[in-house]
Each structure stands twice: as structure tokens, then as C-alpha cells.
Amino acid sequence: MLRYVTLKVGRALFVVWAAFTVTFVLLFVLPANPVDLLFDPAEINSIPAEVRERVAENYGFNKPVILQYLDRLGHALTGDFGNSVQSGRPVVTAITDVLPSTLVLAAAALVLAVLIAFGIALVATATRRPWLRDLVEAWPSGAVSVPVFLSGILMLQIFSFRLGWFPSFGDDGWRSLILPLVTLAVPVAGPIAQLLVRSFRTEFAAGYVTTSWAKGATRSGIIVRDVFRNAALPALTIAGVTFGNLIAGSVITETVFARKGIGRMTQTAINTLDVPLVAGIVVLVAATFALINLIVDLICPVLDPRLRAALTAGAPA
């Protein structure tokens, strides 16, 4: 058991370090110079060399790359990611400032997405009408294929500009959360629903269901009492993917709805080659990602007696 935990924790730490390093390398491989991006693009040609040098010095961009890397890594280990090149604010403050806004959006979207996904799976399993089942089962792939910016703008057109039910931009309490939340939940629900529909179908064909039938249970009773519990577990394993979808979706959702958040900040930071800020965000995202997968890895044996048995017997996971 201890070995299992150490292995998983070690792997999580490696992922975070690797993400930090790869980001750093990528930002330096990119041909643009972060110093240039502090000036008007039309002026780049006419910036005197000594001005350029002084600015580079201000941010430590003049030091050898390997020293910059070690310096940033060392500071990052103590939780200090430096200051954003573009705004001058400490990276940690900049991130913690916008993080709650993204967390609220992502958490609410996740809850809605899970509800939608279970709704779809339940309908698809419970119905005895093939056309309805086909229709509902087609929904997940449809939901994933509609671009978020399109559905977001459509929602705004209808519910904000025409009907005036919700504000069109900004962060103004729960009312400005509804539209972005639905926009983000729909594509995130897709993969979860797809997985659930399949596992519900598999479980519904399992032997114990036949037993329940034989005992005289009703169709709805079987689905809720027996199938639901067993079929829900696999959804946990794609928690990591779901988190990725939420982050990716939030970039566009936050832009369309002009909300502040990690997604939009990431986009700007990359566009302006804001090295410290990008590094901070990447570490945050990678750490969250690794943590979620770690939790899932640790929880699965608790929930699934078969895995637990394998671990206590000392076999590698």
C-alpha cells in the first residue's frame, strides 16, 4: 500500500516538474523576444539597443538561459514565481485574484455537466423506445462538436440581448454566471455522458440485473438501485480529462462573456510571452491535474474491493 502511494505521489511531482520545464523550454524556443512585446510593434525597429538591454536586464532576460531556468525553478520551489512582465504584479497575486472566478464557474459547470450526463444515461437506459434512445445517445457527440464560442454567442443573443434576462458581460453575482455556466457545461457533459451511456448499457446487461428481474424488481427500480451504483464508478476515472475540458472551455467562455479568469489570463500571458506568469499558471494547472489523478488513483481501491484485494496482496497496481 505504501509503495503504491509513494509511486503515485512521485509520479504527480514529476508531472508538475516536467510541465514547468517544458513550458520554460517552449517559451524560449519561440522566436519572439519578450522584450520586444513590451513596446509598440511598429516601434520595434527604432528601439535603441541600450534601451533594449536595460529592459532585458530589468527582468533578468539577459542571463544565460540555464541560469534563468535554475533561478526560476529555485524560486518556484518556495512558491515565488516572480512578477508578471506585463503588469509588474506578483504572479501569485495575479493568479489568486482571478482563480476564484474560474473556480466558481468550473465547479458550477461541472455539477451541471454531471447532472446532464446522468440524465442522458438514465434516459437512454430506461427508455424502451429505440428512437428516443438513439436521439439521446447522439446528444453527447453533438454537444462536443458545437464550438463553445458559437453556443456562447447564441446564448447571449437570445437570453441577454433579446430577452434581457442575464447581463452580457462582467462579473455581477449569480445572474452573470448562468449563461457562461451553461455554455461551458454542455461540451464538458459530452464525454461524461458518452462514458456513462456505455457503462449503463454494459451493466444493464449484466447477470445480476437478470437476477433482479427474476426477483420481480421493476425496470426503474433496477436502474436506480443496482445499475446506477455500479455504472457510475468509471466516470470518476475521466475526472482528469474533464478537468482539462473545463480549463480549455474556460479560455473561450471567459473571453466571450468578458469574465476575468485563469483561462483568459493564460491566453494573454502566452500571447505576450509573459514567462513568469505562464510558468505560474502551468504549474498551477499541472499540479491540479496531478492532484486530481492522484486522488482518483487513491480513491479507486477504496471504492472497488477487487483493487483493494490486489493491493493488500502486494501486487503492483
Place this chain on the structure above:
Amino acid sequence: MSDLRSSIETAESGRRRWPWITGASVLAVLLVAGIGFAVTRGGEAGAAAGDSGAPVRGGTLQFALIDYQRSPDIHWGTNYAESLIGNNVTDKLTWQDPRTGEITPWLAEKWEYNIDLTEYTFHLRRDVTFSDGTPFDAAAVKANFDQYVHGDEKLGINPNGAVLLPGYVETATPDAYTAVVKFEKPLASFLQASSFTANAQPGFLSLNTLELSAEQRTDPTKIIGTGPFVYESWEEQVKTVLVKRPGYHWAPPAIGHTGEAYLDRIVFNTIPEASVRTGSLASGTVDATLDVGTTDEKPLADQGFTIISRGVSGTAIYFNFNSQLFPTNDIAVRKAIQLGWDRTAVEKTVLTGSYRIATSVLADSVQGYADYSNSVLKYDPAAAEKLLDDAGWVEGTDGIRAKDGKRLQLKLLGINNLVVNKPAYESVQQDLQKIGIDLQLTVVPIPDYAAQIAKAETDWNITAANRSRNDPAALNLVYAPTLGNSSYLAEGKSTGIDIAEVSDTLAKLETTLDKTRRDAYTKAAQDLLLEKYALVNPIYNPSQVIAHSPKVHGIIFDAQSRNHFVDAWKTK
């Protein structure tokens, strides 16, 4: 499914039919009804309110724009939000009249300069204070210019003004309200620079603000200026809120506004998505929006919104030719491109009434501008083809000309920050194709452009950009071989070009402020760049476009086309 199970299931009585169908159809009906209702309700926004009259005091202006301030520090910045907001929080020494280009008094009541144009003496108003109560005086001017040009390494402040004030030596303060700004070399353009309102502007900050580090300056309430508004809050990515400065009474005399601003508050809302900006305007959530797309102008005007705009002063959006690289090292090719594209096609298919086709490398609002639309900047494909024929460019099998086995193909590097750029360049591309020139476009976001520009000397025949500076010396900044050198002039490599002649002609722009002489120098510089050496092919003049509700009045476009709100007001 096993037979056993099906038989059990079918034997079960159908006592509970799942109400799916009913549910689904109710939902569908509701959805359709909702959309139908929504669609029919549209298009009743923005009916005209009371027309102008006496300005109304008070109220909040909700303003939308695409960018946000990355820091409230007005001395740095590369986007429009930063310069726009900076202009309403700080004041400058002088005000450039947007109509005439003339420099008029503001914080400086009068000024004089030595004959060499290396020393400018400003006599300051004595009744101006910063919003923290400290006086605006010569010491403040000195401290601001010193830090603006040199930066401060300990505080993490960049030398933001080094590009605007090249060769700045020092500011002397013979008395409390006289500031003498000194330069190494003649710098005629400094007088205009003292009024500069675009990115990284020389607005005055309180001594208390200048002591703060870059990090501390991200607290907007500590950014103290003398302007008609003061910061209330700044939320990165979301909005900046300014409130009226009580007791303000030093607006530039030229704009004819006395006393405080009319508005109590301005909220600059950042809305990245174009359709959300226009939708928010149409639904009344915002009162005015900047960054109106060309395709949105007409629909908004039809709905009763007012469209105001001003062409960006400085240079046009131009194609700068690389004078070293094949085939733009051939003057026949450069001249053929100037003549080879249809201006009216671009005007009709790409631009709106707010934009104009370029008739010189300078915008017509810049002093000394001359019109070349009847000489080299006109559509004359026959003349263009003759130029190419005479220079030995022969049409190949693919319709593209060639000389000594090398195709007449050119690589263009451009920025896609203005929506009009790419379609305009594509229109030029199509026309050039017809006369046998293969123009290959690479129009990319700013970071990619910045990366490529470093290799432009050897890799790109044409770089397309513009420069926002309402002074003819912008030409010197952009083209002088020792400064911007946008044509990549180099001795021995730029065949047929007298580089000393280009240097001297452009340098003269910095040597006089006598209008007649400066206009003559400006004409000579344009002649050289457009006619004699054909180093540039100007395309169109970009514009800043605002759509606002009829309730809004008095938004000013300054000489750099940035907005000032001191005179703006809103009917209730």
C-alpha cells in the same frame, strides 16, 4: 439480451409509461417559442432621446473596448486602453489641436526654444495640483521626464520614454514654475512629443507615485495625476473605473471646456468579443463602444446609434519595401506595385466611410502632408506593366513574370491587429497577380510579427505596419537608416539609392519648427520616399471608430485619435 430477461420484461404490465415523449415535446415547444419570441422582440433598441442642448452634469458613462490596461501606470503601455485611460487621468505640457496639428498651451502656458532646438523652456501654470494635493511644478516635470526616459532599475521601472525623447539630457529648473528640457541634438519633434497622447505617454505623475515600484503601481489609487478624472478601481481583464476630480479647472484652453468634467464616473468595460460589444450597445448595457468593426458600422447607424471616428494621425498603413532583397531591390518592381492595385476596389469592398485610401505615406491630418493620388499613388496597370517590361521582367507560363529565371514573387509580413488589414492586402494581392506579380501574404498576430521582424532584413520583401505619431518627424523615426530603417537601406546593398541623401533629407525634419520650412522639408521627404526611390506603398489610413447612444455627447478625439472625456456628458 437473454430471452429469459425479455420474457420477464414483456410479461411485466405496462403500468408506468415513461413520460419521455410528453416531456421532450413540451421542452421543444418551449424552446422554439422562446427563440421565436426573442427574435421578434429584436430591433427596437436605441430610439433617439433628447437632442443636444445644455450639457448635463453627473451620471456614469459605460464604455466598452477590446483591450484592458495591464497596469494602471500610464507611463507604460502598448495598447489603446492604456493610452486612452492615461489621457483622462493625467495631463500633458501642451495640447495638439486635432484639426490643425498646431501645438497649443495646456499645463505650460507658454514656451520658447533656442535656435538649435536643443533647449525648450516651458512656463508652467501655477494653479495646477495633483489629486493628492501636491503642487504641479518644475520639480515634478523634471522628476517625471528623468524617470520616463531613464527608467529606474531599483523600482523595476522601464525606460518607457527613451524612444519618444531620444538624446534627452536633463531638465533644468531655474525657478519653481519654469522647466528647461535639454537634448543632445536638435529635436524639433519634441514640441509635439510634449503633447503626445498615444502609448507610453509623457503624462505627469505625482512625486509620491514616482517613488513607487512597478509592483506598487498596480494599486490604481496610488497612481496620482493632475487629470480631470482619478482612478477609483482597476480590475485586470475586466474594467477600469474613473471618477471625476473635484476642483479640476485646467482643461486645454483649445477645447473650450472650463471647470470640472461633466460626468461623475466612467466605466471602461473590457469586452473582447465584437458581437458582445455591439450587442451590449444595442441592448443599452453600455452607452458607447470603441473598436467597432467595419461590418457593424452600418447596422448600428441604422438602429439610431451615432458613429464617430477619426483617422489615426501619423503614417498610413504602408508596405515598406526591403531595398536589399530580391526582387524589391529593383525600383521598377517597387514603382509597379505602387501603380498596380485598384484603390476604388479596396474602398468599395473593404473600407467604410470612416476609413480612407492613403494618398501619401503621411495621413492628411499631419502637418506638411502632400497628396500623391494623381502621380505615383494611383491605379494604372498599363504603366505598371510597361515599367516591368522595360526592366526585363517577362511573363512566364503561370502568368507570373520572371527575370533571369527568377520568379517575381514577394513575401509580405503584416499584423492582423486591425480587421481591415488582411482583406485590404488580399485585394492588392489579386490586382498585382493580374500584372504578373506574385505577392505572398503572411498576416499574423503581434507576437509572431515581433518575432519575424527581427529577421526582416534577410527574409521579408515587404513589412506592413503603421506608426501613430502626429508629427512629420515620424518619417525620420521610421525610415532614417540610423533609426527605424524600415527599408533596410545599407551602403552597397541597396542599389541605386543614395543613402546619405535619404539620411540628410529625413534628418532635416528635426531641425526646424518654422512652419514654411518644415512643410518644405516634409514635402521633400515624401517626394523621396514615394517618388524618387519608391521605398513605400501606402495602402489606407486606419481609423478609430466609436458607436454611441444618442444620449451621449462631447467625446473628443485628440490629435493621436485617443479619446478625452472631460467635455463628455449624457442626457438622463
